[in-house]
Amino acid sequence: MKQIKQVMVLIAGLLALAVSVTACGPGASPTPTGTGSPTPSTTSMPQVAVVALLSIPVTDWDPAVEFSNGVMILHNVYETLLRYEPLEDTFTPVLATDYTHSDDGLTWTFHIRQGVKFHDGTELNSEAVKFSIERTIKIGKGAAFIWDPVDKIETPDKLTVVFKLKYPAPMDLIVSSAYAAFIVSPAAAQSNPDDWFTQGHEAGTGPYKLESQKMGEEVILTKFDDYWKGWQGKHFDKIYYKKVPENASRRQMLEKGDADWTMELTSEDIEALKANPNIAIEVNSSFENLLGFFNTEKEPLNNKLVRQALSYAFPYEDVVKYAMGGYAEQAKGPVPKGLWGHGDDLFQYNYDLEKAKDLLAQAGYPDGGLKLLATYNSGDETEKKVCELYKSELAKLNIELEIRGMPWETQWELAKATNPDDRQDIFFMYWWPDVTTPYTYLFNLYHSQPEIVFNFNYINDPELDKLMDDANLQAGIDRAKAAQMFVEAQKKIVDEAYGLFVYDKNYVRTFNKSLKGYKDNPSYPHVIFFYDCYRE
């Protein structure tokens, strides 16, 4: 009898605990952030913004290395010399006040802002700029390649930096790159071990500094009192970034006010959020596009007619409508709309199964009967839908499309297989700019390469190479002319139907209506410059 009593008491106690804990739940736990109540300090509530992220906040805390969404945070901690406004094609001076370049595009002079302090208390000068960029080049990871044109960096005085280039290049675009263009404190970098940054430290000039973090999970930023722009007006005191991998969870957090800003919701979610009066939905153009690559080194896609047939068989409208919920536009060539060098007059393939049939017949496949393999990044719901819709159309041509969602690394290795026959037939991939130039699209994706990196069409066309390279050299001298030349190159790519130009994506921003001052900049994908934001 004694035993049974003990067990019962234990269970009862447990239940009581659970009940008491849940009963007082709603008051304590999911309080709306920042505006909420139960905090120890009563004087003035610090303003906090909460960002729910899809993946780990910062992959590598070294600003020279980070080459993924971590720049969302780093751009609030570090600053670049300039910030590019692609929609107006202008530059906002940040750490540099102004700049000039020689006519041949080989010498670029930047003047550095006076009185800027790093978070470690030291002051910004031309040496720091030189040090930062040389450090990035030396480490050679991430997006360090953007500095390839740089021959040497000179610092004639404390506030002047001169770049001497190997070949003409648009340095203003390079120094304002979203990646690998951050300026760090030399004092902090030199007095600490090499992996000091990677271990989760920072030494930038940005408006916010790192308060604390749990690696791979969350980051808390707090305002840097000595920020050079000062703290007049309304600003946030703290920013809280948290990884919330489930789409549904991020949406629910946003709806309940547990998050202020989130990304990568499905179009169905966005549709549902429209009814919520507390949530703002902003549709912005972006420089991110979805491209399909045909394996031109393998039967049957080495045949231009087959490639064109497959281009006509693609359900562009359905994909935009159902896979993207309308938040995209069918692409015209590989360079997205809004970016200089985009060809508005380029030819566009349209969904036309009859035409596709004709072309297939011409190519010698009147009854279809092909088997193709398409790969995409596993876990990407949109790419998955794209593939499924495409498969359904190709089935009508008696072409069997096998779809394989693969982790990026394995998909990549498959595409780099030595034997072209081992590779996939169609490779789906997003591309977005590092430096805001058409060359990042054309060179990486369609230029011949000594080794396969991202040229998944496997084209080796010297004529096309030359068109692109000439255009790039021109970019450091006369951007308008260069843009024309880039369009010429794309004409050839489109005509050859090297791949599917699926859509240019819109970034749909979903955030709490009380978050004000947020402005999307497609050159800095997903970055929120929190200094400009405030809560109302």
Next chain:
Amino acid sequence: MRKLLPVETFEAIKPRLKEFKLTFYLLNRNRLTMIAVITVFLLVLIAILAPLIVPYKEHVISGTNPQEKLLPPSQEHLFGTDELGRDIFSRVIYGTRISLETALAAVGLALLIGVPLGAIAGATGGVVDEVIMRITDIFLSFPPLLLAILIAAFLGPSLTNAMLAIAVAWWPWYTRLIRGQAVSMRERQFVRAARAIGTPHFKIVFGHIVPNTIAPVIVQASMDLGGVILTAASLSFLGLGAQPPTPEWGLMVSTSRNYFLNAWWYSIFPGLAIFITVLVFNLVGDGLREVLDPRTRKY
């Protein structure tokens, strides 16, 4: 977690009609087990007849109908439609076939690896036994799901590879089970007799020992089916199993995560399908274990 039946359990199990009848009689005592047995037969029937009974046959292969996406359950679509307008009922029904096929293939393959290894180890003894069993130990010290995930990830995601991965995670259990049997078999009269008249070792192992030890392993394997189905679904959930647009339940649940706030039916039906299938297989397995284990067997 699996509790392997003790070796002696199977001394009694001989594939005789009477044994089957007796087992059935004992199972019949527990109504819940009996319901499960009937459901298992029903599921097998559904799996076999799937192509005939699905209302939207094209939706299980390549067809899409995005205009009708995410419709709630109705008369035309009993379980509603998914994000590309496909009939979820058809896909769930067809998924029965895929799940059962995958599970059977995985367990079959695990048996194909595990049984000969175990028989050879047990029948040969000595160094061969040591080596085989130490390798088995190594594989047994991976948590099975982790091992399956690892292998599926390394082989690349596909249903076939998921099946292979599960087989690799499962075979050591069978090796261990059959080895125990084979060891006891080694000294039996008929084996000695066979050896005495110069039968080659290979023939003794596969001609005498395997046929006489296979019954318990088959029983064990049938008890494992539920766990295997769940593991396969978990792999697909992680994106390491079936590929779209295959109507595999785990994959459907995984995809539905993105839509379940707007379309609860999309998650609930494939999830229920997994649950019910695994449940009835486990219930039957549990019932079988109770009935076949001499320690709990009661007439």
Next chain:
Amino acid sequence: MTELLKIENLKVNFRTFEGVTNVLNLESLSVAKGESFGLVGESGAGKTTLAYTILKLLPIPPAFVESGVINFEGENLLKKSEGEMQKIRGKKVSMIFQDPMSTLNPVFTTGQQITRVLQHNQGLHKAQAKKRAVELMNLVKLPDPENILSKYPHELSGGQRQRIIIALAFSCGAQFLIADEPTRNLDVTIQAGVLQLIAELIRETNVTVLFIGNNLELVSLICDRVGILHRGQLVELGSIKEVAKHPAHPYTLTLLRAIPKEKREKIDLTQIALKAEERLAEKGCRYAGRCLKKEKICLEEEPALKHIGGTHYIACHL
């Protein structure tokens, strides 16, 4: 003499795969107060089943009681609830089991097991119970009681364990004791000692005994009266003298011959062994199938117990 236990019309069946089998069919049996009654029969005859039925410890299913009355002190045990039975078991009726190896709980020390029973049945405090346990050890002639009480069953020998089981049976002053082949699983060398102990204790406590055995000779050492059980039925009943000296039923004769010590005739073991497949005949004497003297009537009619003199009864047509 008052009847302490009176069994009437008791039918116990087992429901199995093959169907319902009758394992116990007793028309009438009574044990008087202070009497030692022996029950003898081959294994499977239903002796243990009877013991379990009295204590209501039968595994149900597959067993079930079809009909009957077991009156103990004038009250029908079969009608008692589980709670009421708990007040009877151990306190009024106790039992010595046949297998000392499996009767004690392996995960408690013997002391824990005895004191728990004492605490519960006699409401003793822990210290009192411990003291009483030591006394009990002395009673069953186990030396070094403290040591024995601190041991787990597997650390003791079979004889020691059986003595503890006997101690448990006598611990709470039950008036009725069922001893189910208490020496069956013991070495021959210690059988005598244990048996003697039981006999002494019975004499000292004047308890009423139902003594079960498969060996008439052994039973005769303890009992006044004896019943021969065959396939669930009493085939012969009488005082020890009557049955042992003048066995009347053919089965009893076989049983007596089966005692190896006697070595009077060559024993045909196949006659004794009960085959599992052997089905009960639809009608007729249950022994007819093996009876060497059977006649036509034996196959057609079931014999009832009939009085053949003194207290002697047999169930045989002949």
Next chain:
Amino acid sequence: MPSARVERKPKMLKFILKRLALGVLVILGVVIVTFIMTRVVPSNPAAQWVGPRATPEQIQAAKRELGLDQPLYIQLGIYIKNLFTGNLGKSLKTHQPVIEELKNYLPATIELVLLSTVIAALIGLPLGVISAKKKDRWLDHFSRFFSVGAVSLPTFWVGLFLQLIFYRWLGVLPLGGELSTNIKLFYQVPHVTGFLLLDSLITGNMVIFKDALLHFILPGITVALYPIGLVARMTRSALLEILGEDYIRAARSYGLPESTVLWSYALKNSLGPTITVLTLSIGYTLTNTFLIEAIFSWPGIGSYIATSILSLDYPAIMGVTIFAALAYVVLNLIADIIIALDPRVRL
């Protein structure tokens, strides 16, 4: 007669040592198997190390940096040598030492797993006892349905619906994570052992403890389901075996009440196998967290390994695998010791 229990001690030690040695061998085997598996897969760790959009020169440099230009057996040798110093290499993605990342992620997972296991024992044990007691009756059917159901549920699916019900509809429990944002930002979160619930409890910080407990409930229940079912099933089958034993019948014959027979006499006998299962189930529960941590944004090893596997981050995968195998081997050893402590088993 010398006491048997005194004799057992040196045997026990020998037994443990032998099992430990075997365990080390097995772990070494796991290391080798995993290492080979990771290396035969077509992939390019060097390219991962440098990051996306790397140039061929960068990749070549990384190859040298990571020692990938050496023959495989030398790489393995170096790996094993480093292993002994606790060096598991660096993650290809985050460039952090894997051992640091494990330290970072493990406490949350261990806390989740252990606490769920305790819950599993508290619920599963009575469930199994009731089921065995009422065998083939409706209470048994119900309890069996529940316990077999618990091991048959796709946990990832359950997690989604628990969130839907308790966060979205009822609004009584948080969606995920370990703590609320406000608590994180404005309270000093104690850090003693790394286990949040424990730390807040020992430092007497009830606000944080309550918040952490609230956050624990949903993932805790989801993770506990499987072991609950397991313990209930195991207790049931062990009890069924034991309830048929002679000593149970004997105990009843002495007039002991049914509750004592069941909860003390029988349960103590079935505790051995049940605790063994509980111990071993921790290994399973650990892998189950791989599926559900992401759903609950739980900052543990599960979501870490899930992302590592999907991005083929080999050092991270190996680190977690070795840890899991180690945990498995140790738990097995503990289970064996528990069995060996059973007075019936003589070593």
